[in-house]
Amino acid sequence: MLEKILFLLCFSSALAQSCEPDTPDGYKVRLSIKTALGDEAYTWNDNELFLFRATLAFAMRNEMSGQAFEVANIVVCDETPRVTFWFVVTSPQNTSVLVDKGTVEEAVRKSRSRINSAFLLTDQTLEFIGIAPTLAAPISYATQPWLIVFGVVMGVVAAGIVALMVSTVIQKRRKKNEKAIIGHIEEIEKRMENGATNLSFSDDERLTVM
Numbered sequence: 001m002l003e004k005i006l007f008l009l010c011f012s013s014a015l016a017q018s019c020e021p022d023t024p025d026g027y028k029v030r031l032s033i034k035t036a037l038g039d040e041a042y043t044w045n046d047n048e049l050f051l052f053r054a055t056l057a058f059a060m061r062n063e064m065s066g067q068a069f070e071v072a073n074i075v076v077c078d079e080t081p082r083v084t085f086w087f088v089v090t091s092p093q094n095t096s097v098l099v100d101k102g103t104v105e106e107a108v109r110k111s112r113s114r115i116n117s118a119f120l121l122t123d124q125t126l127e128f129i130g131i132a133p134t135l136a137a138p139i140s141y142a143t144q145p146w147l148i149v150f151g152v153v154m155g156v157v158a159a160g161i162v163a164l165m166v167s168t169v170i171q172k173r174r175k176k177n178e179k180a181i182i183g184h185i186e187e188i189e190k191r192m193e194n195g196a197t198n199l200s201f202s203d204d205e206r207l208t209v210m
């Protein structure tokens, strides 16, 4: 019995040692559930923490294939109510051996979107302090939404300018054509008048010659 208690004490102290604030092998996590979800925010509790540990075990399994990480391998400590905590990952083969920070970081990066979606949060509201927001952003738009709006507005403006230019050109041409036609008509009228007088004149001349 005493041995058992001693063992348990040793075990828990070993775990407490492995996970503590500012531990070199651990990461601090900060969740801003209220910021992200407002009135829809859920309360952080033991079940949520269990889900976090499970998703992280899942991420570790994906990263280190063949190693069956369990929830127990994700050790959490130093929880604060406005939710922050530290965690370390122990090896499934030997729980007194910690998985190195780089491997954990890689696992978090690769499964970032799955972790985020489990908690309905984003890289900004579910922060792994020290792990930069994902490079392979999961819900990244191929083109930014503001760019689409900008493009549509610019397109409409450009179309308006083109329409305006085309209509002025058409109007100018129409006026030119009208002027030209009027000019032609006037010229023909003039010629007809001149022609008539010329004709009469030449007739007169002919008459006089004859």
Ligand SMILES: *[C@@H]1O[C@H](CO)[C@@H](O)[C@H](O)[C@H]1NC(C)=O
Pocket (backbone or CB within 6 Å): 093, 094, 095, 096, 097
């Ligand atoms: C677990 O790791 C510790 C530290 O490296 C080592 O002392 C211990 O023998 C290991 N236990 C097993 C079962 O491999």
